[in-house]
Amino acid sequence: MIKIVFATNNPNKLREAKALFAGKIEIVSLKEIGCTEDIPETQPTIEGNASQKAFYVYNKYNIDCFADDTGLEIDALGGEPGVYSARYAGENVAFEKNMELVLEKMKNKPNRKANFKTVISLVINGMETQFTGIVKGEILQQVLGISGFGYDPIFKPTGFTETFAEMTAEQKNKISHRGIAMRKLADYFNSNKK
Numbered sequence: 001m002i003k004i005v006f007a008t009n010n011p012n013k014l015r016e017a018k019a020l021f022a023g024k025i026e027i028v029s030l031k032e033i034g035c036t037e038d039i040p041e042t043q044p045t046i047e048g049n050a051s052q053k054a055f056y057v058y059n060k061y062n063i064d065c066f067a068d069d070t071g072l073e074i075d076a077l078g079g080e081p082g083v084y085s086a087r088y089a090g091e092n093v094a095f096e097k098n099m100e101l102v103l104e105k106m107k108n109k110p111n112r113k114a115n116f117k118t119v120i121s122l123v124i125n126g127m128e129t130q131f132t133g134i135v136k137g138e139i140l141q142q143v144l145g146i147s148g149f150g151y152d153p154i155f156k157p158t159g160f161t162e163t164f165a166e167m168t169a170e171q172k173n174k175i176s177h178r179g180i181a182m183r184k185l186a187d188y189f190n191s192n193k194k
């Protein structure tokens with residue numbers, strides 16, 4: 001079976017990927033290859049960060065891998081917080097602070113359109129392929145729901161009456177940016193298997 005590293009320290013993402021690729025691809029964690037350092041994410045775009053993380057692991061550990069990067073892009077804020085989603089209100093702040101800042105900046109803004117974007121960078125034998133997952137929606141005026149993480153309580157996907165934070169993990173996974181990008185990656189492996 002092909003072995004591939006998922007360059008993430010998020011145990012939920014690892015578990016999801018292991019389940020999605022079970023029996024087809026062996027997903028290996030960073031810990032398992034002895035990578036315990038912080039991987040740099042210093043690029044100005046989501047695409048650039050996904051690429052930077054995947055190539056960091058490929059170049060340093062000489063093993064095929066993929067990495068993901070995600071951001072919330074809000075039209076009325078010119079695409080912010082985007083690549084700065086994790087640290088919009090400052091380094092190492094709680095998700096609540098980032099959401100508060102978004103709600104504050106979105107006060108009195110009639111255009112509530114936004115989207116989540118995930119980019120996965122796959123590096124095999126030094127060759128990169130990227131997969132993108134986008135889910136469109138709108139930013140609410142206040143938080144709703146307690147599931148999920150990040151900006152889930154203020155994001156309502158188009159065509160649904162609940163926010164991501166009011167959905168179960170399974171419901172969210174079916175329509176989410178990361179779910180879409182991960183399934184594209186899975187399709188790629190399925191159609192490229194020898």
Ligand code: IMP
Nearest residue numbers: 068069070071072085086149150151152
């Ligand atoms: P990451 O690249 O997956 O680590 O995501 C960067 C940041 O985007 C996170 O720290 C969250 O603030 C936000 N984010 C990513 N995915 C989601 C999601 O599914 N729901 C809400 N916020 C998210």
